[in-house]
Amino acid sequence: MSILIPINHSEILKIYKETDQFTHKGIQGHAMIIGGSYGKIGSISLASKACLKTGCGLVTVFIPKCGYTSIQTSNPEVMVLTDEDEEVISEIHFEIKPQAVGIGPGLGQSDKSHNALQLFLKTYKIPMVIDADALNIISKFKKLLIHVEPKTIITPHPKELQLLIGSWISEKDKLNKSISFSKEHQLIIVMKGSPSRVIDGETVYENTTGNAALATAGSGDVLTGMITSLLAQLYSPLHAALIGVYLHGLTADIALPETGCQSFIASDIIAHIGKAFLSLEKEQKIN
Template structure:
């Protein structure tokens, strides 16, 4: 699913009114009616106080349309105008007149703290104050209103985006944003719903279709795509009845050091479980017996050194190489890695200490094959990018890094983001159970195993991140968050593949995926 920018949504609005020969007021009526339909379907006439807070722009106009329909359907509605500024939008004024024509209770004007209404925990708040158009600081009395919402403990529904939250900036003050229980977003979710510093402002979200121009929605390229089951299903390559292991490539996992052979076992198992035809593990001698015993399906090659990787030479032709899990950053290992890069022609997936070596010796980046995949955890990412001031700055630096070095970068998190050039692929699978030792090694193995099967590196990364999270989502139903371990992710990879074909596929209504 595409995630449209603020500017693209404005463009879609204009094109829609032009191509459908409707006015902007008609489009606002459509949006407000869709919000009403959503609420009415869930409330079915239940009488609880509904407090609709409207700004004086188009978001406020949407709120006025909603309020009018709620009143006409017999709901218990209170309407307030948050009088923040002097400039009212044309469509707001049209709908202000319309609501005045159907009720003797004119909307109450809020200008200061003394005007705030009493709100009880069982009431409902509708936030239609600012929308995506906010472009200036918020006055203290408006911040106080947002805190009034929060203190009331009433359910808060935000229209399009929680008021005070911008689409392209992290708020400087938590008090200056509405904390929504639910957000109804027009056309697509907003990027801020998925970033660590801004996702907290809405607990759940859902996209409302307000009939924006289909051609524009389908043909417009966006900075970010949301990746869920429908998107990865289109990436999946089925197997032919007469296929054999030689058609699915040979994955080579290079890594391990004394005490860290387990990382190679996890990555190697994951590569084979993801579908690689063959897997060879290249490790120090100390891990030979352990790896052959723990993972008999793998072939094993050993370094001459007993405890570390000191020389990387092999007589096979791997389809893809995963490097770095548990390998350490010993001087001899670093030298061996550099020598390997100077002659290597195979695609690479680099994780853990492989990334740490690159961070210490950035001149090695020029030796990486184009579209090498890097899978750093947050601290490793900081070693690559340097410090960042907020999530938007982090993504900006990640895109610049990807373009400069021609690599694919996975920014791990609750919604892991695959960064390639200027494009972001935001994952929707996964859960807190993944915060466990070895889960990153498994991801490295999955991506390596997918590239082995001739998925191109970008598709393999996006698909791999999704499978990794979906496997954990299925496993957590049996193990819970706390007891999920990395091996379980591998054990449930088959179930994650099978889940791609389960029907029916439900549209996303919270922090999951949506097919446009």
Template sequence: MDNYKTQLLTTSNIKTLLKPRDFSANKGDYGHSLLIAGGMGKMGAAVIAARACLRSGTGLLTVCVPKSERSILQTAIPEAMISFREDNTDFSNISAVGIGPGIGLGKGTGKTLKNLLKHFNGAVLLDADALNLLAANHKLFKKLPKVTVITPHPKEFDSLFGSHASEEERRNAAIDLAIKLELVIVLKGHQTLVTTAGCSFLSTAGNAGLAKGGSGDALTGIITALLAQGYESFVAAKIGVYLHGLAADIALVEQSMESMLIDDVIACLGEAFKQTMA
């Protein structure tokens, strides 16, 4: 971090990145997101990621879940299509993939990740259990497409890259590793860091109301939607991180940091978009 200038993510620089919606557009103009998420006892992760993805402008969304859990998603998110992890995934019409929230660490999920990296060459985001699978098999790093987005929290980052004594040390390591591995790293925390190729930003939005389960699942959905709409990986990560935090700040009008739920944050994404595009 000492060798590279780290800038601040603010509303003003996010405004320069967001593309206005074309009034004559149709759903085919805004990409097809695929979320590989959820599992027995963790379908909430899939629902949260899907809801955030749809609220962030993706044209179409398919969620890949275990067949036995399909009714949960079909009931909670009727706007989403479903595919099953037991089947071979068809990536031919997919614009971007987010994988990891709630998928677990079984043999089947490892196979799913390997299959994705083998057969899909588009924009990819890895979070949660996908990062844990990566930590258990470092050979998979070589199979990641360039500028893949990874979104670890501090514990996941240390699992991937070894222990770090402080937040500053972890940020320095993230900046160096993003260069070395040609990744976009979103290091989640009090001030989330977004870094790639020596270019780094710290978000100025967000609050401790996000320090709860489900927050990372929503961020996965937001960034995946932006990737599907054609934003470059680093740009999608910056916009997604800032909107996620800003929506949490907006949610404080009605909630406290103690009472805030991730559904409250997702419900405020519309206002976050409005404020950054005004």
């Protein structure tokens, strides 16, 4: 029987850690965001900027060559490594040692990207967030799941979830199938939706923040960057997922009075991450 726990201020304050005033970028975590393809570099721009804005000390992206100038211009704080291929990711290799990796936004589903993902999952055993096209590739080639480390975080939207677990006939059926999938593969599932849920085996956490403004292009890319950032800062996978989902929703709640629902875009999530943290820290001091 599953246990349902709300993701609210009181639960988040139990696990949230304020930044040490004597810290520096070298010990604030190094995250890597992998993905992008021709025409979809914006997803990496959003994810990497969100990763930085969520407190990570260093962020490196691994992208096709076509995205180099775009990322260096839009996100000057981000370091860039490029694939040999101009338009897609064909082989993932790097010498740096990030504490966490987010992979999938804008990746595409070409044969080259499939082969690159398979080799990457076999080779690199790093705390990881898997999203978007990386999940779509895995749903087509489910044998790849044997290479995914326990407690890896996956962040499917409803269609991606359906491809992974199969169709459902009700919300209860969807939840039960997601719990079974989480248990079978030892994965933490961030089930994006209204409300978003985080599933860790039999335990289901239901988010209490967020609104319809989050239903916008790039919102999921931002969430991937935020959770990857928290992983790189050495939060446990579950805690990184819970805090990331909560803050992501909170940005929309904070922004809604000034942006309205219709004009809110993914960049507005990033712009309000700071206020979401301040809200959390203010309440932490009160308590």
